[in-house]
Amino acid sequence: MTMEPNPHNAAAAFDDAPIGLFDSGYGGLTVLREVAALLPEENIVFVGDSARCPYGPRDQRDVDRFVQQICRHLVDVGCKLIVIACNTATAAGLAHAQQAFDVPIVGVVEPGARAAAHTTRNRRVGVIATQGTIDSGVYAAAIKHMDAGMSVFPLATPRFVDIVEHGLRLSADGAAEPSADIAEVFVQPAFEEVARECLAPLATSGIDTLVLGCTHFPLLREVIARVMGPGVTLVSSAEETARDVHEILTRRRAFAQPGNRPVRAFYTTGDDVEEFACFGSRVLDTPMDKVEHLELPPLVHWVDRAERAQEAEGAGTAGVNREGGAA
Numbered sequence: 001m002t003m004e005p006n007p008h009n010a011a012a013a014f015d016d017a018p019i020g021l022f023d024s025g026y027g028g029l030t031v032l033r034e035v036a037a038l039l040p041e042e043n044i045v046f047v048g049d050s051a052r053c054p055y056g057p058r059d060q061r062d063v064d065r066f067v068q069q070i071c072r073h074l075v076d077v078g079c080k081l082i083v084i085a086c087n088t089a090t091a092a093g094l095a096h097a098q099q100a101f102d103v104p105i106v107g108v109v110e111p112g113a114r115a116a117a118h119t120t121r122n123r124r125v126g127v128i129a130t131q132g133t134i135d136s137g138v139y140a141a142a143i144k145h146m147d148a149g150m151s152v153f154p155l156a157t158p159r160f161v162d163i164v165e166h167g168l169r170l171s172a173d174g175a176a177e178p179s180a181d182i183a184e185v186f187v188q189p190a191f192e193e194v195a196r197e198c199l200a201p202l203a204t205s206g207i208d209t210l211v212l213g214c215t216h217f218p219l220l221r222e223v224i225a226r227v228m229g230p231g232v233t234l235v236s237s238a239e240e241t242a243r244d245v246h247e248i249l250t251r252r253r254a255f256a257q258p259g260n261r262p263v264r265a266f267y268t269t270g271d272d273v274e275e276f277a278c279f280g281s282r283v284l285d286t287p288m289d290k291v292e293h294l295e296l297p298p299l300v301h302w303v304d305r306a307e308r309a310q311e312a313e314g315a316g317t318a319g320v321n322r323e324g325g326a327a
């Protein structure tokens with residue numbers, strides 16, 4: 001197995017189709033940043049589902065449907081690989097998406113779990129994530145799948161998503177230098193106070209590794225590190241996921257043509273095109289060339305399809321909110 005990029009091998013085939021990534025909002029851009037750094041010649045399409053952000057408090061069945069709907073769109077625009085750059089969406093919809101579509105679909109939970117299992121020395125690992133991700137139990141299962149002797153300490157920290165959204169707004173309002181590292185925006189006593197309160201349940205856990213199990217959280221890395229102290233290593237799935245994408249393209253000989261000038265297209269499902277471009281550019285640390293509003297195919301089509309499939313298996317989905325709203 002090689003991790004070396006090999007786009008210039010004379011025998012290699014190439015594929016200029018874009019990689020698709022999506023998240024409920026800006027958090028997935030932390031994954032895109034790593035994918036773009038490792039694969040700078042790849043064309044990328046990113047969808048931020050701002051109209052329905054946050055996913056964390058929603059019913060898992062609704063999030064599963066959003067995943068089906070966005071994957072359908074990304075497949076329709078020709079993506080060669082999809083990254084579900086959201087832990088909540090991965091927990092709710094990765095398996096279903098992999099069953100429904102032919103392109104490779106990568107989530108962020110397994111890479112995060114792998115990074116944690118490879119990092120810990122005392123085999124005590126904490127996981128912070130949204131309520132939906134924690135309730136699903138996917139992280140504990142994935143970490144124990146790597147090492148059954150591991151002790152996992154899951155903790156829902158939904159307020160961290162609010163802090164990120166709030167901090168990004170502050171940065172846009174001029175409370176921080178536009179040139180400042182985005183992480184610095186969050187190093188504020190008020191945010192640190194909230195972080196200390198939220199992370200208090202982990203204080204006596206004895207963990208030496210903490211998984212940032214939400215793609216929004218790498219933006220809070222500095223503050224979380226201050227609270228947890230130097231004895232706890234923070235891991236996120238972004239870099240590990242990018243390596244997985246690289247590995248898949250290597251094995252499939254599906255890199256973009258050498259010298260390709262990459263097109264990065266960004267879409268938001270909300271009406272917040274300008275805001276999205278402004279915050280997103282700060283998260284990416286580079287201007288977004290093109291941000292557009294995206295109208296997704298009507299959710300009800302995919303609801304019907306998913307329900308038909310589940311009914312065929314005798315599972316049934318009584319009581320599901322057909323509008324896709326929060327439960």
Ligand code: DGL
Binds near residue numbers: 213215
């Ligand atoms: N970025 C999402 C995740 O990784 C969380 C934000 C949300 O609640 O929508 O889970």
